[in-house]
Amino acid sequence: MDKDDFIYPKGRYYGQVKPENLVFNANLQEFANKVSYVCSLETGGKIPPEDAYEQIKALWKQLKQSKKQLKIGENPFRDEGGEAEE
Template structure:
């Protein structure tokens, strides 16, 4: 089990997400993938990030 706080882990996940999105954007801008593929990949990465957040902070998603 990790000794890092949930907030630290979320920060790492956010940094990883930003890095991956940057790569996807660069691939799209460079013509290596089309905009639909880029959108699909970004959407998938967003879903992954949301799932990780929900694992770290399950009660926050239930409020409201």
């Protein structure tokens, strides 16, 4: 097992397979891992709560920007072919 796979595990994606969905899912998993580390550092007393909050806030802004750039959810009623779903 590669050490990066151990340290940064990735879950399998079961959603609609489109490039933007796969990229966003990878970004979402990275966000979750980083938030977990920040929470652990704060819980362990290594960083103050205010720093943890600011770090998580910055990570959230990055994730929101990723969603916006990938245009996730902008056409929720369109399928891959551009047709309206029933």
